Amino acid sequence: MRPIRPGDRGPAVTEIRAVLTGLDLLAAPGDEFDAATERAVRAFQQSRGLSADGRVGAETWRALDAARWRLGARTLYHAVPDPLIGEDVRSLQERLLEMGYDVGGADAVYGVRTSRAVAQFQREVGLKPDGSCGPYTMGALRRLGRKVVGGRPQWLRESDAIRQSGPTLVGRTVVIDPGHGGTDPGVVVPDGTLRWTEADLVHDLASRLEGRLAAAGVRVQLTRGPAPRTCLPDIDRAELANSLGADVFISLHTDGHANPAADGVATYHYGTDNGVTSATGERLAGLVQREIVARTGLRDCRTHAKAWDLLRLTRMPAVRVEVGYLTSPQDRARLVDPRFRDRIVEALVAAVQRMFFPVERDVPTGSIDVSALRAVVAAGAARD
Numbered sequence: 001m002r003p004i005r006p007g008d009r010g011p012a013v014t015e016i017r018a019v020l021t022g023l024d025l026l027a028a029p030g031d032e033f034d035a036a037t038e039r040a041v042r043a044f045q046q047s048r049g050l051s052a053d054g055r056v057g058a059e060t061w062r063a064l065d066a067a068r069w070r071l072g073a074r075t076l077y078h079a080v081p082d083p084l085i086g087e088d089v090r091s092l093q094e095r096l097l098e099m100g101y102d103v104g105g106a107d108a109v110y111g112v113r114t115s116r117a118v119a120q121f122q123r124e125v126g127l128k129p130d131g132s133c134g135p136y137t138m139g140a141l142r143r144l145g146r147k148v149v150g151g152r153p154q155w156l157r158e159s160d161a162i163r164q165s166g167p168t169l170v171g172r173t174v175v176i177d178p179g180h181g182g183t184d185p186g187v188v189v190p191d192g193t194l195r196w197t198e199a200d201l202v203h204d205l206a207s208r209l210e211g212r213l214a215a216a217g218v219r220v221q222l223t224r225g226p227a228p229r230t231c232l233p234d235i236d237r238a239e240l241a242n243s244l245g246a247d248v249f250i251s252l253h254t255d256g257h258a259n260p261a262a263d264g265v266a267t268y269h270y271g272t273d274n275g276v277t278s279a280t281g282e283r284l285a286g287l288v289q290r291e292i293v294a295r296t297g298l299r300d301c302r303t304h305a306k307a308w309d310l311l312r313l314t315r316m317p318a319v320r321v322e323v324g325y326l327t328s329p330q331d332r333a334r335l336v337d338p339r340f341r342d343r344i345v346e347a348l349v350a351a352v353q354r355m356f357f358p359v360e361r362d363v364p365t366g367s368i369d370v371s372a373l374r375a376v377v378a379a380g381a382a383r384d
């Protein structure tokens with residue numbers, strides 16, 4: 001759909017203004033997308049980790065639609081085939097997570113795991129365990145919720161599961177997501193007679209990474225080929241990784257900016273402004289970022305928490321790496337060199353390997369010789 005933008009009028013603008021007013025971001029409802037509405041949209045986008053462009057495209061629309069629901073305003077239950085989605089579901093999930101119930105993740109979707117967690121909670125407080133959240137269950141949550149806030153048992157369990165599965169890469173599933181593709185080339189830079197596109201460069205990186213990981217005994221799946229006809233939405237990319245039961249998800253992008261002086265690498269993991277974060281996603285992001293900076297010398301633009309669909313809906317440790325600015329002549333000159341891309345790939349392999357080392361056995365950044373991984377795999381196979 002065409003984004004709704006400043007200057008627009010009509011029923012869609014009325015809806016947007018009503019939600020923003022309900023969130024106290026806008027003084028009054030109305031039917032014109034004026035300057036105050038644009039400011040409110042930007043503030044809303046910032047609070048949700050969306051790119052703050054002040055326009056309402058599909059992603060912002062979904063977030064606004066979900067935001068109108070406050071916990072307790074409606075009864076929540078597991079609906080099939082169209083599950084309930086909303087900010088109220090996310091609040092419920094965050095509360096259950098804090099209390100140590102396994103809802104999978106705070107993805108704002110009332111799925112079967114959320115329903116099961118609610119039923120378990122109901123059983124423990126003596127309510128009928130029907131898995132739906134109405135006024136009685138809400139009352140029990142309000143009474144008990146406050147006592148157990150503070151810990152993050154679910155996130156700790158998540159990292160325990162990874163630790164206990166051992167340090168080997170053999171048999172792991174890694175989904176690599178080359179960004180964009182098809183009708184969406186991503187960042188495009190004409191460079192003399194050459195035309196570099198983000199979609200092509202990240203697909204090249206993805207297939208190099210696929211080769212290195214496969215050699216280390218990892219099952220690898222790419223979310224797209226080199227020249228897909230259409231561009232797969234992020235929701236479908238996340239769904240693919242979930243359906244494959246991936247252990248790790250890595251989305252590859254390059255950045256772009258109007259200012260050619262902008263350069264460097266940044267890594268993103270799931271998290272919200274109220275401090276909810278995926279501990280394992282944060283750890284993977286830190287490893288990826290540090291290994292790339294150490295092995296390539298790209299400027300360190302740090303790791304950041306974002307609530308993007310891709311990071312929110314994936315159930316495994318997931319990161320998105322923006323590995324250099326295609327619009328920076330300096331970064332671009334390095335990115336177009338295949339030997340430099342191999343160094344990026346080595347950094348990613350080292351980060352994935354360290355993800356499966358127990359924290360106390362972790363090694364210094366830049367120290368893993370990824371060419372030796374194949375020998376380790378062969379030795380392991382001989383022992384078995």
Ligand SMILES: [Zn+2]
Pocket residue numbers: 179180186187198253254
């Ligand atoms: Zn991109």
